[in-house]
Amino acid sequence: MNDLSSGFTVLNPLLADWNSAYGLPPFATVKATHFVPAFDTAMAAHRAELDAIAEQNAAPDFDNTLAALDQSGRLLERISLLFHNLTASETSPALQAAQLELAPRLAAHENALYMHARLFQRIDALYQQGDSLPLTPEQRRLLARVHLDFVRAGAKLGASERQRYAEVTQELASLCTQFTQNVLADEAGFALELHGEADLAGLPTFLRNAARTAAQQRGWGEQRYAITLSPSLVEPFLSFSSRRDLREAVWRARKARGSHAGAHDNRPIATRIVALRQEQAALHGYACYADYELADRMAARPAAVLDLLHRAWEPAKQKAQQDRADLTAMALSLGQPGPLAAWDWRYLAEKVRQARFNLDDAEIKPYFTLDNMVAAMFDCAHKLFGLRFVEQTGQTLHHADARLWEVRGRADELVGLFIGDNFARATKRSGAWMSVFRSQSGHGGGTLPIVINNNNFAKASPTLLSFEDVKTLFHEFGHGLHGLLSKVTYERLAGTQVLRDFVELPSQLFENWALVPEVLTRHARHFETGEPIPQPLLERLMQARRFDQAWATIMYSGPALIDMALHSLPNGTVVDIDAFEAAQCEALGIPADIGQRHYLSHFQHLFAGSSYAAGYYVYMWAEVLEADGFEAFTETGDPFDTTVAAKLLEHIYSAGNTQDPAAAFRAFRGRDPRVEPMLAKRGLIPVS
16 A cells, blocks of 8 residues: 655555545656555455445345445546556556556456356346336346346356456456557657658648647757657648658558567457457357447447448449549649559548649648637537536646646536547557546435546647547547536446447537537637638538548448458457458458558557457447437527437436437437438438
8 A cells, every 4th residue: 555765655645535626636646656556455445345245144136236336446446547547648668567567457356346156146136136126217227237247247157167258358458458558659669750841842831830849749859840650640741741752651650550570569469369359259159259249239230230331331432433533633633653552542632622622721720729629619518518618727637738627517517527638749549539537426426527538639839620630629529528418326327338339429429510610600710810710711611521531431441341350250260460451451342542541450449458349330330320310400400409409418418328329319319310311421322
């Protein structure tokens, strides 16, 4: 419990009361060395709580078993959430070492929970009583979900199978941690230095400023430029750089993450993860890992996933043929030799877009400052749900770039806390995500959520966003609202703890408000003049929404199809990751001049954990729900219609996992979703 430092004993701050404002973690005093002993104490305390629930003499009932289990492990939960947020957002060699040490131990503790025979006996006894128990709908849902959690984690396996299952999950935890750290190492280790105007050719001012800031962050000096593998640098560089050789170098470096022979090679790690997942599924009696995962998803079976993906895949490939002809013509007009390559597509598509719509990202970005777009998403949350965001500047957070807001409701009550951490850095993993430092629940009079959104925008003064960046900002804030607006009793059902192919609905749905003209007219203002975005420019932006959607669909759907193929392999199938991916690319007909958004050696959705394994499809599944769902507002003629917004809050954003997701969507929309709005939104069928 104690940490020896500078010759005297100090209390481990992770184990003391967190008395800072709002119950925030002790960011200023916690050190990496505090985590291992704190976890040891917290896991022991949790095991004692579990034993007390399991060994009590009283017959099992909802309160003494299910409710008690939901309230157990509070110390472990708060330490775990802080640890996992720090290792993702602001890691260090010491934290990474602790992460590797703790991964199998935390997996072992989870196994001890779900394979606690006496505890499961009590849960199973309640489950077998079924509808005869006098439970509320939320309590009944909790019983069903907790019972399923135990079953899916091996509670019904025989003794030898349970032992093997525990070994598999512990090894998987270590391998997934290594996979993540390898990707981060490759990302942190690459930076393309640009020398003079020849290397900067074609780059607009906003990108030059961001590249200069990236160089300064690496200690390179004032007048040097760096292109890192952060998407907010890579993607605009591939769109604007007229140096085809440099575009190729950046594209290849991004593709090659995790595939370099040596200490950071993820290919053997991914191979082993696949083998262990096959065994895991077989222990549960499933033919393949995809069957095991989809048994607890809306899709239910791989065939439903493949049907959806192929409904977009084939039309996208056909549409890409037409787009390729336009890009080839543009390449010829620019004197570019040879066939198109994957590092050409963004660049030439940007040229075509400029010509067709008189639209240039360099013209658009000055109207989309990060601060203004944060204000825009807050404004939308206020109009829809009555929320106000009040910034608090006196609190220490995990990084100086992070910002904190109180979130207040219609009656000025405190709803939760929101943290925005928006900038890329070498100590932060790539991508964008939402997480929590504390979940909402009804325990002890109610716990208020502490929600964090992480993005990886290139820091500059001011930070200017592409329109894709704006959609990403709104997307993650949709997840954030899902956590902030949660209003349930039991933490297991709170916020984003819903089925994986439903969890992206609130986030993707909220992206739609980034496209509402009245929102842009109010908040999209030029960073120098303060003038609102001109109406003609806004109209051209709206007209271009479906441009190049075939490319975007292929970039996403290809990896989603490969994910399903990989995790549909039967138990015992030996996989060579490179050979498998190459064979799938050929079988699917993935165009070489488009490529994939993710390649297996760095595909963290699949290999940084199990959440999106056999589940990368969920973004398109949720897109079907959100495209149809937003039409509920479109049909009223008001994107902030109060009646529709109230139903959205009740059935989607605040309900957590208190009801079946299909039933939740029907309660909001009045019917099951239709796929046509999604296809129309992507420009793959005519707009009605």
